[in-house]
Amino acid sequence: xxxxxxxxxxxxxxxxxxxxxxxxxxxxxxxxxxxxxxxxxxxxxxxxxxxxxxxxxxxxxxxxxxxxxxxxxxxxxxxxxxxxxxxxxxxxxxxxxxxxxxxxxxxxxxxxx
Amino acid sequence: xxxxxxxxxxxxxxxxxxxxxxxxxxxxxxxxxxxxxxxxxxxxxxxxxxxxxxxxxxxxxxxxxxxxxxxxxxxxxxxxxxxxxxxxxxxxxxxxxxxxxxxxxxxxxx
Numbered sequence: 001x002x003x004x005x006x007x008x009x010x011x012x013x014x015x016x017x018x019x020x021x022x023x024x025x026x027x028x029x030x031x032x033x034x035x036x037x038x039x040x041x042x043x044x045x046x047x048x049x050x051x052x053x054x055x056x057x058x059x060x061x062x063x064x065x066x067x068x069x070x071x072x073x074x075x076x077x078x079x080x081x082x083x084x085x086x087x088x089x090x091x092x093x094x095x096x097x098x099x100x101x102x103x104x105x106x107x108x109x110x111x112x113x
Numbered sequence: 114x115x116x117x118x119x120x121x122x123x124x125x126x127x128x129x130x131x132x133x134x135x136x137x138x139x140x141x142x143x144x145x146x147x148x149x150x151x152x153x154x155x156x157x158x159x160x161x162x163x164x165x166x167x168x169x170x171x172x173x174x175x176x177x178x179x180x181x182x183x184x185x186x187x188x189x190x191x192x193x194x195x196x197x198x199x200x201x202x203x204x205x206x207x208x209x210x211x212x213x214x215x216x217x218x219x220x221x222x223x
Contacts, residue, residue, distance in 0.1 A: 033211075040215070041197065041215070042213040042214060045210055046211075052169045064195070088154065090156065100203075101146065101158050102146060102211060104148075104158075
C-alpha cells in the first residue's frame with residue numbers, strides 16, 4: 001500500500017525558475033489538495049481538486065498552477081519561483097469512503113535562493 | 114473565512130502526565146480533524162470528529178459543535194507524543210477544504 005507520495009522531497013532552486021512538485025496517490029481518492037506550511041502560519045491551502053479535470057483555488061493560490069489530468073496525480077507548478085515560496089509543501093487526499101479522513105504525503109522541502 | 118484558534122501554543126510535560134489541548138472555531142463546521150506532526154515533519158491523522166467523542170488508545174477527542182470547540186486528551190504521555198498537534202476544520206457547504214489552526218507544540222520530557 002504505497003499511499004500518497006511526493007517528489008522531490010528536497011529541492012533548491014533559483015529565483016525565476018519553474019519548479020514542479022509531483023504528488024501521486026494509489027487509493028483513487030477523489031479529492032486532492034496542496035498545502036504549504038510556514039512558521040507562524042500553520043498549513044494553508046493552495047489549490048484543491050474534487051476530481052480529474054476539476055480544480056479550484058484555496059487560500060494562497062497566487063504564483064502556483066495545478067492540473068489533474070488523471071485521478072491519481074496532482075502536480076503543483078511554481079511558474080516563476082520567488083523567495084517567498086520557500087516552504088514545505090504537503091499534498092493530501094481524501095474521499096467520502098474514507099470518512100473524509102485526510103491523508104498527507106511526507107512533504108516537499110523547497111528552498112528558493 | 115472561518116477562524117481556528119488552538120491553545121495552549123506550547124506545552125511541556127513530564128512523561129506520564131496527562132494533557133488537554135483545545136481548539137476553538139468561529140463558525141459551524143461539518144468536518145473537524147486532529148493531526149499530529151512528528152519531529153520529522155510527517156502529518157498523521159488522529160481523529161475525524163465533527164461531533165461527539167472518540168478514543169484511540171491513550172488519545173481521545175471530544176467535539177461540541179454547538180459550542181464551537183474540540184478537545185484532544187492525551188493520557189500517560191510518552192516522549193513519542195512530542196510534536197505539533199493541529200486542529201483543522203471544514204465549513205459547512207464547502208468542498209472538503211480544511212482550515213488549520215496554528216497548532217500546539219508539545220514536548221514530553223523524561
